[in-house]
Amino acid sequence: MALSRLLIPHSLDPEIGRRIAVDLKADRAPVSDHIDALLKLAHDRHATVVEDFFPFASDEAKAAALRIISAWYLGVVDDAPGAKIVAYELALMFKPTSDVMTIPTYSISRPNGWGAAAAPLSAMPTF
Amino acid sequence: MTQEESADIVVVGTGVVGCLIAEQLLDAGHSVLMLEAGPRVERWQIVEKYRNLPPITTTNLDAAYPPTRWAPFLDSTSPLTAVDYLQLEGPNARAYRQDYVRYAGGSTWHWAGICWRLTPEDMRLKSLYGVGRDWAFDYATLEPYYTRVEQALGVCGPSEPELQWPPIRSKPYPMGRLPFGPGEQKFTDAAARLGLKNLPAAQARNSGVSYDGRPPCCGNNSCIPICPIGAKYDAASSLPRIEAKGGKILVNAVVYRVETGAANQVQAVHYFDPDKQSHRVTGKLFVIACNGIETPKLLLMSADTRNPRGVANSSDQVGRNMMDQPKLVAELTLAEPAWTGVGPVQGSSIMQTSQGDFRSEHAGALFRFNNMARSRLGAIQALKTGLVGKALDAEIRRLSACTAELTIEHELLPDPNNRLTLSDKKDALGIPKPNIYYDVGAYIRKSAEIYSTPLVKQLAHEMGATDVKVTTEFTNSDHIMGGLIMGTDPADSVVDVDCRAHDHPNLFLPGGGAMTTAGCGNSTLTMAALALKAADAMVAQLTHA
Secondary structure, eight states, X not given: OHHHHXXXXXXXXXXXXXXXXXXXXXXXXXXXXXXXXXXXXXXXTXXXXXXXXXXXXXXHHHHHHHHHHHHHHHSOSSOSTTOOOSOSTTOGGGGGGTTTOOOTTSOSSOTTOOOSOOOOTTOOOOO | OOOOEEEEEEEEOOSHHHHHHHHHHHHTTOOEEEEOSSOOOOHHHHHHHHHTSOGGGTTSTTTTSOOOSSSOOOOTTSHHHHTTSSEEESTTGGGGOOOOOOSTTGGGGGOOOBOOOOOTGGGBHHHHHSSSOBOSSOHHHHHHHHHHHHHHHTOBOOSSGGGSSSSOOSSOOSBOOOOOOHHHHHHHHHHHHTXXXXXXXXXXXXXXXXXXXXXXXXXXXXXXXXXXXXXXXXXXXXXXXXXXXXXXXXXXXXXXXEEEOGGGOEEEEEEEOTTOOEEEEEEEEEEEOSOTTHHHHHHHHTOOSXXXXXXXXXXXXXXXSOBOOOEEEEEEXXXXXXXXXXXXSOOEEEOGGGOSGGGGTSOOEEEEEOOOOOHHHHHHHHHHTXXXXXXXXXXXXXXXXXXXXXXXXXXXXXXXXXXXXEEEEEOTTSOEEEEEEOOOHHHHHHHIIIIIHHHHHHHHHXXXXXXXXXXXXXXXXXXXXXXXOBOSOTTTOSBOTTSBBTTOTTEEOOSGGGOSOOOSSOSHHHHHHHHHHHHHHHHHHHHHO
């Protein structure tokens, strides 16, 4: 979770983090080898956000970091048919558009409550 | 052989066609038994399955409906499973990968809910344009049934005649139109600048109010593959009502034979249960309504000494004239956000482009904005770029909002060479898989070349697209039509004007298979109208018996 919080500038659900950790350990390309290196790099660079240290990581460590980030966003460690997901409504992929778009099967509107007004791209929701 | 079941009317299939007929016959005081090849599930189970799919799978319409071993259908889970059931051949084999489900409630579980009518011209292609066939009756004959279906399903639509398609109606829609989201409005405005009218679709989705015990649409944007609240009509919602009226529904009952007797009357159907135990069901009237692929398949499998080419097939037209609306898709990148995905997954179309004297030369087409939310697609694409932090979020937002999809659906002519036959490959119960030869033909290829593709590019640019990619391989629209074609001449058609088999006075084959021409619009409303027309004929036939 410590590394996830450095990689992703949003509030993260610990239970989903636990599920991601379990699935990552069981995955064909474990990321555990790179976690300590990424944490050390972040510490050495006094990083508070991902932009502070990610560009300086090795290619292998970057790949591991992107797998962790991808799992939080997509709600699944390995996005392939038949894969078991770790999150749906809390998957971060829905958050950057949550002011406009519903999570399919959920609703942010009411009967005939939506309209044609287009929100600006710049109005990024906080999450 | 186990104990026999019997009813006045035996209905094979529990989709919209079978359910409308069952209910009307029950209301008229007759006993009804329905047979469904697949399982019966609850809405929440499908919703839960859908929410648990990995994002990459959610664009497969049928992923939330895994086929059972005994009632297989096309399974898009992987390239291998996608070719396992339907055996497709011909120049456009890929374009007949029809998505349907063999579940109680049928494919209305995952239909878009769009309810276009045919136009008078769509029903007179031969006499007006010298192509295809003419229907055995005119639009005025069909219109009262359209109106009844709109009431039965709960179809919403615009009250202004200039926004209706076609504006020839005896009654208003039971509910007013649904609003547009930003994307459909942007598409509408772009079309208007080109002199085209994007019409609010007639759709079986409750608009602003409850209808028939179902709630109003709240824009959950998962109509395909499942409306989580039942605001969209699906036949599954009528199953409990059918049972309350005394109808009996047997699920996991795979009908494999239609049995004929003296005077070529149908006297029974036979079904396998999942353990391949055979059961016989008798009745007075029989309805086979298992969709335009499974019904011809069953008739061909039922060949006997009286009907050596298959039941209802003295014309040799069963399984021929297979139709759909071959689809092409334009992928757009836009400078400004369109925000695809606000409201239902489909809600409008340009229909006027389906009509015109050009139909003597090439197909017409409808154009629509696909309103299925793109947040997951945006995230998948953005993550591939290796971005992190704020840049990743911004890219997800941009890709979700500033990409869009326009769909073209073409009118296919009935062609006897587009033919369903029985494959020598068998399913788990030993039942032959359907084999379909499919060629969209020169009529559509010419349309794509000189008409529809150029026009979709114009529409895309008018919407402010900075990049447009139009597919060239036709794909399926899942509107299965033609394989039981209707006509007045038993020598070149399968069913009469009431969807009664020419060869068997007590066998009805209503639905998309009976449609003589396809038009460009979604087929369900016409299928359902033919179902009610058949139901009237059945009630009259039983009354006079």
